[in-house]
Each structure stands twice: as C-alpha cells, then as structure tokens.
Amino acid sequence: MNTAPELGSSAAAGERNWLPLAIAATVVLAMAAILFFWTEHGKGGVKVTPISAAPDPYAVSLPITGLAMSESANLAGGKVTYLDGHIANQGSRIVTAITVQVLFRNYAHEVVQNETQPLRFIRMREPYVDLEPVSAAPLKPSAAQEFRLIFDTVATTWDGAYPEIRIVHVETK
Numbered sequence: 001m002n003t004a005p006e007l008g009s010s011a012a013a014g015e016r017n018w019l020p021l022a023i024a025a026t027v028v029l030a031m032a033a034i035l036f037f038w039t040e041h042g043k044g045g046v047k048v049t050p051i052s053a054a055p056d057p058y059a060v061s062l063p064i065t066g067l068a069m070s071e072s073a074n075l076a077g078g079k080v081t082y083l084d085g086h087i088a089n090q091g092s093r094i095v096t097a098i099t100v101q102v103l104f105r106n107y108a109h110e111v112v113q114n115e116t117q118p119l120r121f122i123r124m125r126e127p128y129v130d131l132e133p134v135s136a137a138p139l140k141p142s143a144a145q146e147f148r149l150i151f152d153t154v155a156t157t158w159d160g161a162y163p164e165i166r167i168v169h170v171e172t173k
Contacts, residue, residue, distance in 0.1 A: 049101045049116040049168050059167035061091030062098065062139075067162055074152075081151040083163065087119070088144040095139040097171035103164040104155055112155040116168065122146040138173075 066086040071079050083102070089095055097118065104113035120131040122145075131148055139145055149165075 048114050051103065051111055051114060053101065053166075053168055055166050056168055056170040058091060058093070058095075058170040058172060061093075062087055062089060062095070062167055062170065064165055064167075067165075069162065078153070081154050083149040083151070083165075084122070084146065085165075086144060086146055087139070089139045089141055091172075092141050093172035094141070095170060095172050096135050097169070098134050098139075098167060099169035100149070101166045101168045102149060102151075103166070104158045105161065105163070106155075106157045107159045112157045113163075115151065117149055119147050119149070122148050 064085050064087050066084075068084045070082045070084070072082070074080050087098070099116060100119050101114065101116045103111050106112045118133060120133055121137055123130045123132045123137070129148060137145070
C-alpha cells in the first residue's frame with residue numbers, strides 16, 4: 001500500500017493559485033505606467049517646438065532682460081542648470097501664461113538642444129527659490145517679474161553661451 005501523496009493528482013490540478021499571476025500582472029502594469037509618465041512627462045512637460053516656429057505676436061511686448069545662469073548638483077549625481085531672467089509687460093493686456101522655446105547651440109552655431117517650457121515666476125528666494133506659474137500671478141501691463149527656467153540636462157556639445165529664448169505662446173485676457 002502506497003501512502004505517498006500523488007504528484008499531479010486531479011484535486012491539485014483543478015485548484016490554481018492566482019496570487020502570483022495577479023502580482024506579476026500588477027508589477028507589469030505599474031512598470032508600463034511609470035514608463036508612460038516618464039516618456040510623456042519625465043522632463044516636466046518638456047515639448048519640442050520646431051526651430052522655424054514663429055514667435056507669438058504679443059512677444060514684442062514682453063522683453064526679456066538680465067539673464068543669469070547657474071548650476072547645482074542634484075541627488076542623482078548629475079547637475080541641474082538654471083536660467084534666471086527678468087520679463088516686463090510693455091503691452092496693454094494682462095498675461096496669464098507664457099511658453100518659451102530655449103535653443104542651446106554648439107560652437108558651429110547649430111542647435112544641439114531645443115526645449116519648450118512654460119515660464120514660471122520666482123515667488124520668493126528665501127529660504128529657497130519657490131516658483132509659480134504665470135497664471136498664479138498674472139503679469140499686468142507695465143509690470144515686471146523675475147523668472148526661472150530649469151534644465152535637468154544640457155547637451156554635452158553645448159558651447160556654454162547663453163541660449164536663445166523665444167516666446168512662442170502667450171495667453172492674455
């Protein structure tokens with residue numbers, strides 16, 4: 001008489017443990033979601049505007065001056081590049097959003113990095129620099145404000161000169 005359990009018995013074959021399969025499916029879905037958000041939103045909503053794109057018609061009323069660049073190390077061991085400046089509204093409308101195109105060039109004056117970002121105003125500098133969207137504090141006619149653009153990476157072939165900033169979209173009321 002054999003009392004050893006039978007491998008592959010009909011009772012064991014009918015019952016299936018779905019827990020490992022459910023965990024694996026959850027992990028795959030989570031990785032797909034992370035990949036989607038990283039590729040679509042990983043650079044803070046960075047979009048690429050064609051170099052030949054026309055500036056916004058209201059851009060002539062929004063001169064950018066006082067540019068200053070700085071760098072700092074990030075927690076991942078890389079560096080972050082900051083571009084601070086001053087923008088004034090010399091037009092007659094209240095500005096509620098500004099989108100800029102930033103072109104980094106190499107020594108041959110070719111574009112090596114093309115980024116489009118929403119302009120964000122500096123709300124305060126102490127104890128740290130705090131930024132807010134233009135819509136949080138619309139730029140009224142004859143008013144001026146400091147802004148900051150942040151670049152997590154800059155092309156290694158960039159020549160180090162100040163990048164070209166073009167205002168490609170303005171929302172007003």
